[in-house]
Amino acid sequence: MTAASDPSTAKEAASKFKAVHQKIKDEVSRVIVGQGDVIDGVLTALFAGGHVLLEGVPGLGKTILVRTLGEAVDLDFSRIQFTPDMMPADIQGTQILVEVEGGGHELEFQQGPLIANLVLADEINRATPKTQSALLEAMQERTITVGVRTINLADPYCVMATQNPVEQEGTYPLPEAQLDRFLMKLIVGYPEEAEYGAILDRTTGNEEMKVSKVSNGEEIMAMREIIRGVPVPDHVQRYAIRLVMATQPHSAHAPVVVNENVLLGSSPRGAQGLLLAAKVKAILDGRFAVANEDIVGVAHPVLRHRLHVNFQGQADGIDSDRVIDGVLAHVRATGGQG
Amino acid sequence: MPRKSRQLAQANENLRGELRTHARRAKGVLRFQRGIEALPEALVEGMPFLLVAPAVYLLLRIILWFSAPIDPPMGFGLAVMGLLAPYVLFVLAQVISAACKAVPFSAALRHVDDQLHLADRLQTAADFLDRPQRTAFMEAAIEDASTASARALGEPLRIEPNVEVPSSRAWLYPLGGAFLVFLGILIPIAGTPKGPIQVASEKQMAGSDVATAQDEGPMKPVVLPGATPKLQKPNKSEDSKATVGASGALSPKDQKMKAGSGKTKAGKAAPVGAPSGSAQAKGAPSDEGKPARSKKLSRKKAKPRKPKSGQDRIPKGKKQEDDRQSGATMGRGSGQGSSKNPVASEWSSKDQTPQDDEEPEDDDEEVEDESEKSDARGGVQPNLRDRRPPSSRDLAIGFGNRPGGDGRGGPSQRKKSRGTASLVLGVPIPDHIKGQMNPGTTKITQERIEPKEEESQAIKAEARVARRGYAGAAQTPSANPRLNQVIESYFRALRAKSEKDEKK
Numbered sequence: 001m002t003a004a005s006d007p008s009t010a011k012e013a014a015s016k017f018k019a020v021h022q023k024i025k026d027e028v029s030r031v032i033v034g035q036g037d038v039i040d041g042v043l044t045a046l047f048a049g050g051h052v053l054l055e056g057v058p059g060l061g062k063t064i065l066v067r068t069l070g071e072a073v074d075l076d077f078s079r080i081q082f083t084p085d086m087m088p089a090d091i092q093g094t095q096i097l098v099e100v101e102g103g104g105h106e107l108e109f110q111q112g113p114l115i116a117n118l119v120l121a122d123e124i125n126r127a128t129p130k131t132q133s134a135l136l137e138a139m140q141e142r143t144i145t146v147g148v149r150t151i152n153l154a155d156p157y158c159v160m161a162t163q164n165p166v167e168q169e170g171t172y173p174l175p176e177a178q179l180d181r182f183l184m185k186l187i188v189g190y191p192e193e194a195e196y197g198a199i200l201d202r203t204t205g206n207e208e209m210k211v212s213k214v215s216n217g218e219e220i221m222a223m224r225e226i227i228r229g230v231p232v233p234d235h236v237q238r239y240a241i242r243l244v245m246a247t248q249p250h251s252a253h254a255p256v257v258v259n260e261n262v263l264l265g266s267s268p269r270g271a272q273g274l275l276l277a278a279k280v281k282a283i284l285d286g287r288f289a290v291a292n293e294d295i296v297g298v299a300h301p302v303l304r305h306r307l308h309v310n311f312q313g314q315a316d317g318i319d320s321d322r323v324i325d326g327v328l329a330h331v332r333a334t335g336g337q338g
Numbered sequence: 339m340p341r342k343s344r345q346l347a348q349a350n351e352n353l354r355g356e357l358r359t360h361a362r363r364a365k366g367v368l369r370f371q372r373g374i375e376a377l378p379e380a381l382v383e384g385m386p387f388l389l390v391a392p393a394v395y396l397l398l399r400i401i402l403w404f405s406a407p408i409d410p411p412m413g414f415g416l417a418v419m420g421l422l423a424p425y426v427l428f429v430l431a432q433v434i435s436a437a438c439k440a441v442p443f444s445a446a447l448r449h450v451d452d453q454l455h456l457a458d459r460l461q462t463a464a465d466f467l468d469r470p471q472r473t474a475f476m477e478a479a480i481e482d483a484s485t486a487s488a489r490a491l492g493e494p495l496r497i498e499p500n501v502e503v504p505s506s507r508a509w510l511y512p513l514g515g516a517f518l519v520f521l522g523i524l525i526p527i528a529g530t531p532k533g534p535i536q537v538a539s540e541k542q543m544a545g546s547d548v549a550t551a552q553d554e555g556p557m558k559p560v561v562l563p564g565a566t567p568k569l570q571k572p573n574k575s576e577d578s579k580a581t582v583g584a585s586g587a588l589s590p591k592d593q594k595m596k597a598g599s600g601k602t603k604a605g606k607a608a609p610v611g612a613p614s615g616s617a618q619a620k621g622a623p624s625d626e627g628k629p630a631r632s633k634k635l636s637r638k639k640a641k642p643r644k645p646k647s648g649q650d651r652i653p654k655g656k657k658q659e660d661d662r663q664s665g666a667t668m669g670r671g672s673g674q675g676s677s678k679n680p681v682a683s684e685w686s687s688k689d690q691t692p693q694d695d696e697e698p699e700d701d702d703e704e705v706e707d708e709s710e711k712s713d714a715r716g717g718v719q720p721n722l723r724d725r726r727p728p729s730s731r732d733l734a735i736g737f738g739n740r741p742g743g744d745g746r747g748g749p750s751q752r753k754k755s756r757g758t759a760s761l762v763l764g765v766p767i768p769d770h771i772k773g774q775m776n777p778g779t780t781k782i783t784q785e786r787i788e789p790k791e792e793e794s795q796a797i798k799a800e801a802r803v804a805r806r807g808y809a810g811a812a813q814t815p816s817a818n819p820r821l822n823q824v825i826e827s828y829f830r831a832l833r834a835k836s837e838k839d840e841k842k
Contacts, residue, residue, distance in 0.1 A: 007481050010474035097824070105824050231475050233465040235444065236458065288478035289466070291458035335445075 007288075013226045014283050020223055021047070021284060023214045027072040031209045032065050033202065034195040040284075041186040041301055042069060042160065047223050048276040050183020051139055051159040053124075053174075053305060060188045062162040066120045074216040075117035075156065082127035084170060088134035092144050093151075109149060114138050117154060117217060121161035125171040132178055135159065139181040156220045176264065176308065183273045184298075185305035230279040232290045237275070239292050239331070243299060244271040246327045247307055255330035257323055261313030266306040273302040300324055346477070350467055353484045356491060357447060357464050364446035367495045373437035374499040380432030382503075385511035387425040392518035395420075399522040453498070454490045459483040 021043055028039055038054070042065065045052035054062040063079075070077030080091055093112035097105045113119065114135070124132065138144050139159055144151045161182070164171070179185075191199060202209060232240075246253040248265030258265065278294035285294070300321055307320040447460040463483030466476040 005472055005474050005477050007474055007477035010478035013474075014478075097821075107828065229473065229475055231466070231473060231479065233458065233462045235448075235461055235465065285457070287457060287459075288475045288482055289458075289462045291462065293457055 010229075010288055013229070014286075014288065017047075017223050017226045017283050020215060020219060024069070024072055027211055027214045028065065028068050031068045031202070031211060032061055033198040034191045035061065035065070035188065038065065038186050038188050041184055042066070044277050044280045044298070045160075045183045046073075046156070046158055046220065047227055047280050048183060048273075049156070049158075049224050049227075050273065050276065051161070051181060053179070053182040053185045054160065054162045054188055055165055055185060056162075056188030057190075058164060060190065062188050063120065063122055066118075066160040066162070068211055069160075070118045070120065071211040072214055073118070073220060074213040075220070076154070077118045077120070078113040078116035079120040079122060080113045081122045082124050082131070084126060084128060084172075086127045086131045088131050089146075091131065092134050092138075092146050095147060109146065111151070112144075114144060115151060115153060117156055117158070119157075119159045121159055123164060124161040125163045125174055127172065129172055129175055132172070132174060136178055136181065139178070154217075156217055156224065179305045180267055180269050182305060184277065184301040186301055227276070227279050227283065230282060230288065230290060232275055232279070236278075236290050236292055236295060240271050240274045240278075240295050242331050243274065243295065243303075243327060244268070246331050247303060247323070253331065253334070255326055257318075257326035257330075261309055261316070261318045262307055262323055263310035264308040266303050270303055270306045274298060277302050296328060299328060303327075349484060350480060353463060353480065353487060354467060356484070356487045357460060357467075360450045360460060360487065360490065361443050361446035363495055364449040365441045367497055368441045368446060368449055369437045369439075371497050371499045372439065373433045374497070375501060376433050376436030377429070378501055378503045380429045380436075382508045383432065384425045384428040385508035387428055388422075388515040389511040389518070391420070391424060392515035392522070396518045396522040399525050403525045450490060450495065453495055454493055456483075456486050456490060459486045460490070463487070 024043060025039055029036075032039060042052055042054075046069070054066070056062055067077070067079070089112070091112045091114045093110055093115065095107045096110050098108045100106050121135065124135075138153060138157075142153045142155070142157050144153065159182075163174070242253050244266045245251045246255060247258060247262065247270070248254060249259050249262045251265070254262075254265075274295055275290065277298035278290045281294040281297050282288070282290045287294075303324050304320045307323055309318055309320055309323065313323070444461060444464065447464055448458075450456065451458050451460050459479075460483060463480050466472060466480050469476065472480075
């Protein structure tokens with residue numbers, strides 16, 4: 001038995017993780033009222049090393065949530081407001097001619113806003129698919145290639161995108177390849193009645209909420225290391241695999257609801273996402289290994305954007321969340337939880 | 339350090355023992371639970387036994403019926419006892435086999451985890467304990483599980499069977515079986531194909547005949563002014579009963595009845611004294627007279643008759659009077675206000691019988707000529723027989739409503755026609771003045787042919803190859819000569835560099 005296998009180190013790491021998570025959450029909660037699940041989801045994506053897509057109607061604080069998170073964590077933060085006339089070069093960067101001392105000109109790379117630690121892609125579905133595709137490489141490979149130049153993006157790197165579900169006019173739906181690159185899709189709902197008072201007090205008074213930096217990039221990376229170290233028992237891994245396979249139409253584990261209503265199921269990235277997000281949840285719940293209930297807890301935000309409901313399903317009013325409910329029930333009923 | 343590791347090994351061994359205990363407890367609960375869960379399915383699956391055995395029972399009863407009569411209650415009791423036995427045995431076998439199925443170790447631990455809300459701690463510990471290499475997190479998870487396991491040992495496991503009654507039509511089997519048993523019981527009572535039983539039944543029948551006659555005895559003919567022909571029904575049923583009861587052989591009384599009931603059924607009332615007599619007595623039409631008459635009346639209503647001669651044109655009031663006299667009240671009853679005697683007379687009976695000389699009346703019927711009608715109104719009238727809905731005023735040409743949907747409207751229906759009569763009444767009035775055609779020089783003809791699809795060969799798709807030759811100098815009017823020079827030198831340098839790299 002080595003020193004690394006001393007359970008006390010794991011306990012220390014877990015408590016440290018919880019402490020960091022809590023202090024960032026508290027800082028963000030100074031500005032954002034309520035939305036505890038959304039804040040947890042955003043932090044889960046940040047600690048798991050994934051990207052997050054926030055969907056909600058205007059005015060629910062999606063943008064301010066990400067901006068506050070950027071302020072709370074000492075990270076290089078940039079915001080891109082996506083518009084239909086935006087080009088890939090506008091977000092990746094381009095080479096421009098600059099005058100050099102002593103006469104003459106030379107081409108210099110002017111980096112775009114995509115090169116940062118925490119990128120807020122606001123209203124991402126307003127840009128054309130061409131521009132949206134510029135994010136693909138950055139999100140998956142953590143690199144940007146412009147011309148012959150390839151730029152490695154600094155860790156931690158996290159894209160937090162927002163999109164509006166109601167403004168269909170002038171929007172372009174995100175391509176499946178890009179949706180799959182988001183670890184989670186969080187639905188931002190309306191605040192509770194009790195939360196309205198606090199929102200109005202904070203936003204209509206003279207007091208301006210100042211967010212202090214409570215964490216930094218190194219700490220985030222250390223937390224990611226801890227998360228990666230959380231073990232996954234065999235039965236939980238089997239459960240995650242079966243869940244993902246059950247979302248694929250006409251696979252061995254697919255239930256009727258999937259075969260009839262799903263056009264495209266989750267890719268293996270879905271299983272990776274399930275386990276990574278479940279690891280964060282397990283640690284936050286005070287456990288040292290992932291359990292089936294962690295998988296169930298993150299199944300909706302991790303899988304909902306990876307399932308594409310077909311025309312029949314849309315006509316019947318079935319959305320991906322309902323399909324996931326059916327998948328969870330089916331896998332449990334067929335003894336797939338272990 | 340070795341001491342600590344020994345302690346850990348001991349703790350792990352203890353945990354293994356606890357896990358085995360948990361599994362043993364859970365296995366017992368799970369087996370019992372599975373047995374209960376298997377029960378509804380076994381009950382449904384065994385239903386066919388409840389149909390097969392009654393069928394056998396019925397067959398036996400039929401065989402026994404032909405050989406010797408048996409006591410029904412005794413047979414039923416034995417049948418129920420004998421028939422339920424295979425079903426019960428089948429259900430028991432199914433339940434026991436489900437309960438005896440092996441429960442895997444992991445499944446047993448999962449049951450404990452689920453029931454005591456341990457978040458897979460026991461399963462996780464069992465998994466990690468079997469791994470040769472364990473990380474700090476795994477050790478922590480095992481330690482966490484040992485605490486949870488010790489706590490769980492004191493808690494009882496509940497039996498929570500997930501009983502689902504399968505929705506199946508198998509429930510029809512017992513119903514069918516019960517029906518078959520019922521049939522089997524009925525056999526000795528209902529049918530008597532053999533000698534002694536037949537004699538007994540004939541005796542029974544005779545007795546019932548006597549009883550019928552006795553029942554009929556006190557019945558007297560009731561003549562009520564408000565009675566309706568509804569009262570005729572019981573008489574009919576009694577007739578049929580009597581006929582069936584004697585199994586084809588009519589009693590003298592019945593024979594008398596049959597002889598009395600003629601076409602008019604006039605003589606029926608007197609001998610039997612049945613309520614049908616009362617119905618006739620008040621002047622209601624007989625069954626035979628009614629349909630013929632009503633049919634004729636309906637025909638008369640449908641077609642307008644041509645008045646042939648003066649004698650045929652009977653005044654309306656007189657005709658109604660005749661109807662009343664004939665007693666053809668047609669369901670109006672005597673309450674209509676008829677001043678005639680409601681009791682059936684010979685005249686009325688005679689009238690109700692179909693008369694041969696009435697038939698040709700229908701044959702002579704003719705529809706009035708339209709020209710005659712026009713004459714009657716005076717002047718020339720438009721031909722209303724060709725009346726049709728007003729022509730469409732929609733002047734828009736059709737799009738997509740033609741075959742092919744190519745947007746070509748083509749000739750549409752008539753757009754306009756003159757006159758109020760045409761617009762309002764829908765009577766076509768020709769849109770021209772009678773006379774000679776103007777001998778003009780221009781003649782316009784419109785081809786009234788549906789557009790047809792042209793036949794042509796589709797052009798094959800080919801791959802477009804990129805231009806290989808010189809495309810000419812790209813124009814850059816915005817860049818000034820100096821900038822052009824800079825760009826050119828930059829790209830020359832870049833190319834030279836890449837060539838140099840390639841050579842290397």
